[in-house]
Amino acid sequence: MIALLTRDLRLAVRAGGGFGLGLAFFLIVTVLVPFGVGPQTGLLTRIAPGILWIGALLACLLSLDRIFALDWEDGSLDLLATAPLPMEGIVSVKALAHWITTGLPLVLAAPALGVLLNLAGPGYLWLFVSLALGTPALSVIGTFGAALTVGLKRGGLLMSLLVLPLYVPTLIFGAEVARRGAEGLAVQTPLLMLAGISFGVAALLPFASAAVLRINLR
Amino acid sequence: MSIWEYANPVKFIRTADVLLPWVTVAAVICLVTGLVWGFFFTPEDFRQGSTVKIIYLHVPAAMMAINAWLMMLIASLIWIVRRHHVSALAARAAAPIGATMTVIGLVTGAIWGQPMWGTWWAWDPRLTVFLILFLFYLGYMALWEAIEDDDTAADLTSILCLVGSVFALLSRYAVQFWNQGLHQGSSVLRAGAVTGVDTTEKVSNVYFMPLLVSGIGFVLLFLALVLLRTQTEIRARRSRALLARERSA
Numbered sequence: 001m002i003a004l005l006t007r008d009l010r011l012a013v014r015a016g017g018g019f020g021l022g023l024a025f026f027l028i029v030t031v032l033v034p035f036g037v038g039p040q041t042g043l044l045t046r047i048a049p050g051i052l053w054i055g056a057l058l059a060c061l062l063s064l065d066r067i068f069a070l071d072w073e074d075g076s077l078d079l080l081a082t083a084p085l086p087m088e089g090i091v092s093v094k095a096l097a098h099w100i101t102t103g104l105p106l107v108l109a110a111p112a113l114g115v116l117l118n119l120a121g122p123g124y125l126w127l128f129v130s131l132a133l134g135t136p137a138l139s140v141i142g143t144f145g146a147a148l149t150v151g152l153k154r155g156g157l158l159m160s161l162l163v164l165p166l167y168v169p170t171l172i173f174g175a176e177v178a179r180r181g182a183e184g185l186a187v188q189t190p191l192l193m194l195a196g197i198s199f200g201v202a203a204l205l206p207f208a209s210a211a212v213l214r215i216n217l218r
Numbered sequence: 219m220s221i222w223e224y225a226n227p228v229k230f231i232r233t234a235d236v237l238l239p240w241v242t243v244a245a246v247i248c249l250v251t252g253l254v255w256g257f258f259f260t261p262e263d264f265r266q267g268s269t270v271k272i273i274y275l276h277v278p279a280a281m282m283a284i285n286a287w288l289m290m291l292i293a294s295l296i297w298i299v300r301r302h303h304v305s306a307l308a309a310r311a312a313a314p315i316g317a318t319m320t321v322i323g324l325v326t327g328a329i330w331g332q333p334m335w336g337t338w339w340a341w342d343p344r345l346t347v348f349l350i351l352f353l354f355y356l357g358y359m360a361l362w363e364a365i366e367d368d369d370t371a372a373d374l375t376s377i378l379c380l381v382g383s384v385f386a387l388l389s390r391y392a393v394q395f396w397n398q399g400l401h402q403g404s405s406v407l408r409a410g411a412v413t414g415v416d417t418t419e420k421v422s423n424v425y426f427m428p429l430l431v432s433g434i435g436f437v438l439l440f441l442a443l444v445l446l447r448t449q450t451e452i453r454a455r456r457s458r459a460l461l462a463r464e465r466s467a
Contacts, residue, residue, distance in 0.1 A: 144381065148361065148374055158357075158364050162378065165353040166385045169392040176396060193395070197388070208381050215373040 001085060001093050008097035011070075022059040022102045023109055029055040030113045041118045048117035049127060049178030055113070056106045056131055057138060057167055061160060063102045064142040067094050068150045068213075077150075081217050087210035095136075095143040095206070103135030119182060126181020130194060134174035137198040141166045144209040151216050170197055225302035227452045234445045241445065245438035252432025260424055272330045274429055278436035280323035283351065286316030286440060290358075291383050294376030304448065306372035307455070309379065310362055311447030315440060317355035324348055343393045344401040350389050354382045368455065 033051050037043060071077040080090050110131050111124045119127065145163035149155035173194040180187045224230050256274035263270035293309035296302060327345065328338045339345065361378055365371035 148378060149364075152364055155364075158360050161353075161360055162357040165350055165357060165389075166382070168350055169385065169388040172389075172392040172396045190395070193392070205381070208377055212374060212377055215370055215377075218370070 001089055004080070004085070004090065004093045005097055008094065009100060012066075012097065012101040022063045023105050025062055026055050026059040026106055026109060027113065029058060030116055033117065044118045045120055045182075048114060048119040049123060049182050050175045051117060052110050052113060052119075052127060053131070053134075053171060053175040053178060056103075056110060056135065057171060059106055060102055060135065060138045060142060061163060061167075063098070064146045064163065065149070065156045065159060067098050067143055067146040069146075069155075072150050077213075078217060081214070087214055088206045091143055091147065091206045091209040091213060092140075092202075095140045095202075095209075098143065099136050099139040103131075103139050107131040107135055120184075122184055123178060123182030126187055127178045130174045130177035130181070130191070133177075133191070133194050133198055134170050137170045137194075137201045138167065140201045140205050140209075141170070144205050144212065147209040147213040147216065150213065170194070170201075173197060222300070222302070225300070225304050227304055227456075230304050231449055231452060234449050238442060238445050238449075241438055241442040245435055245442050248431055248435030248438055250435075252428050252430075252435050256425070256428035256432060260428060266334060269330060269333050270425065272326050273425065274432045276323060276326040276330060277429060278433040279319045279326065280348070281433060282436050282440050283316055283319040283323050283348065285437075286312050286319060287351065287354070287383070287386070289444075290316065290379050294379040297372055297376045298380075303372075303455075304452065306376065307451040308444060308448045309376065310372075311451055312440075312444050313355055313359050313362070315443050315447070317352060317359065319436075319440075320348055320352045320355060324352070341397055342401045343390075343397060346393045346397070347386075347390050350393075351386060354386055358382065 030051065033047075033055075034044060037047065068077060071080065081087065083090075107128065111119075111128055114124055114127055142163055145159045145166070148162060149159040152158065173190045176190040177187050177194055180190065224233060253274055257271050260271070262268050290309045290312050293305045293312070296305040297309065324345070327348075331340070332338050358375055358378060361375050362371055365374060
């Protein structure tokens, strides 16, 4: 499993693109928002947590089809499937690798982008915490979507359609934590719910992803 | 004699052929009775005026939108466990009907909401959940369309249906947490609905009876459409198989 993880990480870093692209996309979305809604700092402060969450979510979505597509094309996914490692393990490792290469940079960059959107003082900590808790769920759910559409041509658009509705609960609780944090309200309830979704999804969804992947490799 | 006999496509088509005219006629009778009764022979509400009558479309359509998904969920489970092709095809056949019901529910709700709430749309939990349900239907249908191999498509969509159901439920409660709503709670099946005692918390009996008839009409309509579409799917698949056999011969 560790070998697979390091291989995926090394590929992501050396093949270029994957690592920086999501971050750059996140930055661009954040920059575009004030153009769209106007530069009033009061308004930006109010919408900053939500915008940053949506930006992170979209950046995450953008890189999902890379999870399996390259391995599918060069056949290494078939090799992995015949390896002694169970499919559930492969899927989990893939999700973890995706989170480390996409989710983690987003989490680290989000507070910096918060400055651009004039995020309120206490919001930085809670934005960071909510993204750190929530982006793993995004990666795991996204892995399921990527596994569903792995063999398809033009699968990317279909995958967005499949994955985005699944992101709804995570987004609601994640953005709620960030919003309440920024407004100085109590964050415990949504934080617990967000953690519940992340852990629950990480525990259960790999089974579905693995089943789907097995069907697609049949 | 067990229900699994109908998993045989030939038997299914034969039974559906017998059932279909009866179900269709019953659906039409119920719908016409319910809607005409509701629209022309019930009094106007003292506060809502004539707009109350959209209830005869709105409530049954919303009910069927959810029930269609439930039916797809059960059919998907049957496909996963027992691998009966008719089951997978029935799930596929139900999806567009459910999506249409969702749209009807949303649109009639908007038309009703405009005079009553003063807005076409509010980010109310029930409305939002229906919109999300519609997105699930879209994704489900798109996945069916995208995959060429029939069995693979059936497998993948049934798993999507299972996972989607869990997430739809999660979304339902998440959305309730996110925003308290404008939409009233259910007032159709409250205390007294069965015994027929009129109370102030529930829909008046004057409106309830036509609503019941039109609800039954929607159920029968759904049943007729699912039977028809499943038959079509089976026949389409058979003709494809025959063509393929002819080519290879």
